[in-house]
Amino acid sequence: MTKGDDAVMRRRNKAKIKKLNNKNTSSNVSARVAAVIAAKKRRKSGKRRQCQGMCFSLPTLDDPFNDRYDKRETETKATKKRNSLQLDKNKNAFVKGKSAVSKKETKRDNNEKPGHLEQTKEKAINLKNSQDKSLLFIDGVEKRTGNVERAEVHLNGKSCANGHHGQACEKLDCPSKFLILCLNAIENAMRHDGVEQDNPLFVNSWGIEFWKCYSSAKDILETSGSSSTIVQIAWIVATAADSIARKEKEGFSFTGPFLLFLVSSQEKAAKVRSVCKPLKAFGIHTVSLHPGAAIDHQITGLRSCEPEFLVSTPERLLKLVSLKAIDVSGVSLLVVDRLDSLSKGDTLSLIRQSISGKPHTVVFNDCLTYTSVPAVQNLLLGSINRLSLNQSVASQSACIIQSVNVCASDEEKILKGIQVLDHAYGDHFHSEPLKVLYIVGKDSKFQNLVSTLKCKGYSISTGSNCIVSHIKNSVEADGRKRPAVSMIDKDHISTAELEEYEVVIVPDFIISMKNYVEILTSMARHTVSGILHSFFTKDDAAHAGQMIEILEQCGQVVPDALRDLYHTSPMLE
Template sequence: MVKGEDAVRRKKNKAVRRKIRKQNDSSAVSAKVASIIAAKKRRLSGKRRMCQGMCFSLPTPDDPFNDRHGKEEFKTKSTKKKTHTQKAEKSVDGKGATGRKDTLAGKENEVTESKNEKKKSVTATHNQGRECSIDLERASIEVIKKGSHCGRQGQDCVNSESPSKFLIWCLSSIENALRLDDAYTDGELFFNSWGLEFWKCYSTGKDIMETSGTSASTEQIAWMVSCAADTIARKEKEGLSFPSPFLLFLVPTQEKAAKVRAVCKALKPLGIHTVSIHPSATLDHQIQGLKSCEPEFLVATPERLLELVSLKAVDISGASMLVVDELNSICSADHIDTIKSIKESISGAPRLVVFNDCTSHKSLPMVQYLLPGSICRLSLNSSVTSQSSCIVQSVKVCESEEEKLKKSIQVLDQSWSGQTHKLDVLYILRKDVKSQKLVATLKSKGYSISVGSDTQKLNDSVDSDRRMKPAVSMIDVEHISTADIGKYDVVLLPSFVPSISSYVRILTRMARQSVNGVLHSFLTKEDSKLAGPLIEILEQCGQAVPEALQNLHLTSNMMEE
């Protein structure tokens, strides 16, 4: 029986609908095509598989280094009891300190990796849209391990092979902000030579004296504030709080205060708030501003800071780090007593960083007041002026060899009688009969003497009433190129060195761990040829030239004519 036209059309439409259903059904296609279709559906709906997060996820504010690859962080309940003091739970303004603590400590948790990793990389997305991959293995530095000299005031030394990820993150934030403002066009902060050396010195826990002879640059400020922010993050992670500003940054002018604050402003999204105070603003305005916030960093000129401290507008007693920039400029402006008052207002012993202009010795008493203990010298300037900063050069002209020996012993007695700290004394001698006479004289006075590194120790026992006398070391002038003289604060040259290059070598290598170095030189008419070069060294280092040395130089010129 022949079907009608309507039946044929219905059958044909049914076949078409079946074909369309098969095309839309992913189960009818191959497994590969089906996975592509499913992935597209998940991508459009905002859901991805775990493996896709590794390929397509981007850094976020909660996970800036993409450590979790887009995965959610699983939170587990802590079984430890939190024992925060009332001071830690509540800040000065009553808003509570937990907000800043969570901001810093939480971010520190997110960016901390195992210390045993040999390679760490950080991806910092610039505002211009480019990405900078940083290999921290290049920034690896050997750090002095924890020892007796580490950290005062209970501060722990940073004992790791490279700067922490949070510190690098702070540097990245600063660099991106400066590039956006067109205020920074040099190379990357991460591999700045001075910054890496500063981090190495900072990790030892000692005070730091910078002797390059210039004020703090943008790169140097960035590294100092980043190290301070890293310390805050680590301490707050341990449950500590800072009711007072953690960092005091003293500057001589309002312009320098603005420069420092411009660098620190980039750390505000990380929970570090900076306040700048200077004489250009009214006292009432600054008092109200300090009452409304709790800054971690305080950038100030000395006179205005002391005013606010005297009015009890700000409490700096708990400051943990003090940076003094352009110390000579501050001292030249008659703020010596102001600096001392600020230092006395800080309880305990804060970490100090002093930028000392090495071309003048006017600020030496202030440097010795601020840095009484063991220090780290930091300078990438290899000049004689920079390397001999804070070392006093004492030159005496004598009539005879006997007078030289007598005066050298008098200098040693005076140094010992007036000492307030451990004194390390070094005699640099020539091999002659006079040296043997000097050794015998010092032995008779009760000094403990060691001659060279390859000879026996002399005069091991001393009288009970003379045990406090310093041990005196003696080496031959021929061995100064190989001897380690960095630990000696007082060096005596009873017979002047044969060349001015030897004198410079001694001057730039002694007293590396203190600011109390003194180099005593004793000359006679036989050393008149070296008087001229020695005068040039003294003038170059900003030290007074004795009249007797000037006369010796004139005598030498007359003899040559």
């Protein structure tokens, strides 16, 4: 049966209308372009073909075989029950809200030839096993490529052998690329704000020295000035961000602030936060706490975020800790800026008690303020690194107490020197013995001093280079140990290793003031409890004036007896 003319005409008109509509539309493209647009729409909506899975991930150093890529399972009409083992594996891929990447076997195309499939699979397995045994160096970090599952760890000081929790235990050869990236971000932000630097931050001499001290896992005492500068803050926060990145690569996570930066004023807190602000692009959030804002507003803000860096004044921090608005027990890096203004009262000791374990501590202290020495000694208990690019005597001898005694005779000087030794022994009876050094001459007084100390049971070691670690302590009849005593001649001061000695005694002031300054700036490099004892008589009055100048330059109290000796000196004009 043939169609009528009306049906044929309607069909032709319909085709013409459809063709005319297609010409009027703005989306008239070729089939190839239309396919590209459709693929883009599917990619944005999360719907893509199974063959497009390889287009969305590339091999990396962490995943050279691209086997961590989680393919989306294709939707099927018939739902299948998952295996219980597969469910357990998927559950292990997440640890308390933070997804951990798990390795999965990639699916092969069933249409491949069996022989070719077996050969390819065998080669991949052999290559992967060889890679697992090797080491990859990523940004200067030694890291294994094995399947290490991520886990949440509450760092309480027991994870590292050195006692500092939350910091990298390995010693690195050079700063990582991520640290330099953080410094460049801070530098670009400073340049945008109109702050220009003479040299790039990553070549700053202070920053390089700080990084070396930080990598040694020892506390740091900075004595260049009383307060930190922008460059110093930049290096500190960039190093802290790099430590966080390293620990997260190793599988650690942090439940509280990593860095606690204590400042003395609201203006300083704003300055530190402005330096930390560019690190927000790398996932480092900074919160500033100071009396300039309402405490209710700060409590509400702390509940809504988990900052990695916390900048605060001590009083406001203690208030928030008492209200349980912030938990600082897991702080891994403690920075105390301008200790001379923060050491008043018990605020620092209370904050230190609220931190569990032994955090890595950096102290900025004014070398001319010796009233804060007890606070420094309470914060820096173990071995430290001194950091200062200032070559002045006051900066190099910070926290070393100079004790000057004026005696009536040479015999009194020897007796007082022995009393100093007995006092040091008594104060450190239950702790590690002090490392004591005598500076002596070659006269008969030297033999008398050695005989007297041996009679009192001390262990004596003489020589130009006395290595304290090799000296055995003498043991008394009741089992108590006396500290070993080293003795060197005054002519060997320039070649002696004085950095390990905590107590240096000059019983007879036969050295020049140049040698005295050399001793002062070379001793006790790894402690904040150094003491330099010197003894004067009327015969040593010629050195009294220079000694007074050194004491005043270092901000220490000049004894009245030394001033009287100087005024009665026959060389005084």
